[in-house]
Amino acid sequence: GSILKHFNDIYGVKTAVKEDLEFLNIQSKEDDFISKKVRGVDYKEKNGVNEEWYKMLPYENELLEIIRSQKEYAESYPCYVIFLRLSNNYQRLGNEYLHQKSSNSTIKYYYYMSLLCDYECIKYAENKEHFNSSVSRVYFRFKDIDSCCEITDSEREKARFVMEGLDDYKYLSP
Numbered sequence: 001g002s003i004l005k006h007f008n009d010i011y012g013v014k015t016a017v018k019e020d021l022e023f024l025n026i027q028s029k030e031d032d033f034i035s036k037k038v039r040g041v042d043y044k045e046k047n048g049v050n051e052e053w054y055k056m057l058p059y060e061n062e063l064l065e066i067i068r069s070q071k072e073y074a075e076s077y078p079c080y081v082i083f084l085r086l087s088n089n090y091q092r093l094g095n096e097y098l099h100q101k102s103s104n105s106t107i108k109y110y111y112y113m114s115l116l117c118d119y120e121c122i123k124y125a126e127n128k129e130h131f132n133s134s135v136s137r138v139y140f141r142f143k144d145i146d147s148c149c150e151i152t153d154s155e156r157e158k159a160r161f162v163m164e165g166l167d168d169y170k171y172l173s174p
Contacts, residue, residue, distance in 0.1 A: 003165030004135070007122055011131050014123040016079035023082070026073055030066050030085065063093055080124040087117035087137060091144075098148055108149045115141045136172035139163055143170075 043052070067089050074082045094110035097103065118141060121134040139162070145151060146159040163170075 003162050007131075007135055007138075010119070010123050012123070012125050014078065014120075016124055016126070017077045018079065019077045023073065023077070026066070026069050027085075029069065030089070033062055033066060060093070060096065063089060063096075067093075074120075078120070078124060080121055080126055080130050083117045083120040083124060084134075087114045087121060090114035090117060091141070094144070104150045108145065108151065111141055111145050111149065132169065132172055135166055136169040139166040139169045142166075 067086060070082055070086050070089065074086065090110045090113040094107050094114065097107045097110065115138060118134050118137045121137070122131060125131040125134060142159040142162045146156060146163065151159070
C-alpha cells in the first residue's frame with residue numbers, strides 16, 4: 001500500500017487531552033530559548049563573534065530541558081501542538097549538531113525523533129491543515145536524513161520510498 005494511504009489511515013485516530021495552564025509554562029521556556037537565539041543572531045550581525053556573543057547563546061541543555069518537560073507534558077496531555085513543538089525542537093537539535101559538524105549518529109537520532117513526533121502529530125491532527133503540514137514535515141525530515149546523514153543503503157531506500165510517496169507534499173513548507 002502507499003505511504004499516503006497509511007498516513008490517511010492514522011489521521012486523527014487519537015483524541016487530544018487538553019490542559020492549558022501547564023502548557024503556557026512550557027511554551028514560555030521555549031519562547032525564551034528562541035528569542036535568545038534570535039538576539040544572538042542579531043548581535044552577531046552587528047558585532048561579530050566575540051566572548052559576549054558566546055555568552056548570549058542558548059545552551060543545548062536548555063533545549064534538552066525544554067524537550068524533557070514537553071515529553072512529560074505529552075504523556076499526560078497528548079495533543080497535536082505538543083508533538084509539533086517536540087518535532088521542531090528535535091529538528092533544531094539535529095540542525096545544531098549538523099552546523100557543528102558533530103557526530104552523525106546524534107544528528108540522525110534527533111531527525112528520527114523529530115519524525116516520530118510528526119507521526120504522533122498525524123494521529124492527533126484535528127483538521128486537514130494539521131494533517132497536510134505534518135505530512136509535509138515527514139517529507140522534509142526524510143529529505144534531511146537522505147541528504148545530511150551518513151545512512152545505510154536500506155535506510156536510503158526507505159527514505160526515498162517515503163519521499164516519492166509524499167512528493168505532492170513537498171511544495172508545502174514544513
